[in-house]
Amino acid sequence: ETGVTQSPTHLIKTRGQQVTLRCSSQSGHNTVSWYQQALGQGPQFIFQYYREEENGRGNFPPRFSGLQFPNYSSELNVNALELDDSALYLCASSRGGQTSSGNTIYFGEGSWLTVV
Amino acid sequence: AQSVTQLGSHVSVSEGALVLLRCNYSSSVPPYLFWYVQYPNQGLQLLLKYTSAATLVKGINGFEAEFKKSETSFHLTKPSAHMSDAAEYFCAVSETGRRALTFGSGTRLQVQP
Numbered sequence: 001e002t003g004v005t006q007s008p009t010h011l012i013k014t015r016g017q018q019v020t021l022r023c024s025s026q027s028g029h030n031t032v033s034w035y036q037q038a039l040g041q042g043p044q045f046i047f048q049y050y051r052e053e054e055n056g057r058g059n060f061p062p063r064f065s066g067l068q069f070p071n072y073s074s075e076l077n078v079n080a081l082e083l084d085d086s087a088l089y090l091c092a093s094s095r096g097g098q099t100s101s102g103n104t105i106y107f108g109e110g111s112w113l114t115v116v
Numbered sequence: 117a118q119s120v121t122q123l124g125s126h127v128s129v130s131e132g133a134l135v136l137l138r139c140n141y142s143s144s145v146p147p148y149l150f151w152y153v154q155y156p157n158q159g160l161q162l163l164l165k166y167t168s169a170a171t172l173v174k175g176i177n178g179f180e181a182e183f184k185k186s187e188t189s190f191h192l193t194k195p196s197a198h199m200s201d202a203a204e205y206f207c208a209v210s211e212t213g214r215r216a217l218t219f220g221s222g223t224r225l226q227v228q229p
Contacts, residue, residue, distance in 0.1 A: 002159070033216065042120075042206050042219030043160070058216060090159055105217065107152070107160040 003027060004108035006091050012114045013081050021076045021111045023091030031055070032074040033105070034066060035090040043090055049074055078113075086115045118143045118209050122220035130228050135194040137223045139181075139207030142188060149190040150208040150217065151181055160206065166190060177201070202227045 003026035013019050025032050031050045035043035045058035049068035063079040072093075078085055088110040094103045123138040141147060148167050152160040164175025171183045181192045190207060204224050208217040 002161070004159075040222075042208075042221050043217075045216035045218070048216065056216060104162060104165065105150075106162070109159040
């Protein structure tokens with residue numbers, strides 16, 4: 001148990017639709033990151049939120065957006081879904097910035113998104 | 117730019133045999149290095165991390181890894197494989213000031229009875 005919870009665990013969407021994935025971070029963690037893991041690949045960094053502000057972004061288009069709330073929980077929103085968006089979406093939480101002093105990053109179980 | 121190469125997408129060992137999973141990294145500054153394990157249909161669990169203290173790092177479930185700067189390697193080992201070790205293993209790197217972990221493509225470990 002990492003203390004990071006994600007919902008929903010599985011969902012199926014149609015191409016062109018929008019999806020919202022949710023993450024509750026570990027207690028005391030003010031930093032949340034989102035990763036996309038396509039089948040058979042390693043996770044790819046989407047973006048990070050620190051104290052409710054986007055704090056870094058990977059190579060993902062603007063239709064991937066997010067929010068962080070005052071309780072440090074977070075949402076990942078994806079608009080205009082494409083078939084290639086089918087993947088496991090992982091939320092990760094940590095303290096004080098992603099890799100400051102090699103802080104441990106804890107991952108949730110992920111949300112499996114299938115786009116048909 | 118930082119990157120990670122995991123040699124061997126699949127590794128098969130017999131139960132009780134040595135496990136060796138290879139990871140090489142590139143980084144322009146001293147890195148932080150991590151090994152994560154992913155069991156089927158689950159998220160990532162941290163096995164161990166290197167943060168510039170001891171070069172030999174011990175993790176959970178009997179795993180350990182050695183940081184070798186001259187070889188830019190951080191290979192994961194376990195003296196005796198157990199059936200429950202069958203999973204996907206990911207090596208990851210990061211640097212001070214960076215926001216993201218960069219992961220390798222993973223190595224699937226099979227343990228044969």
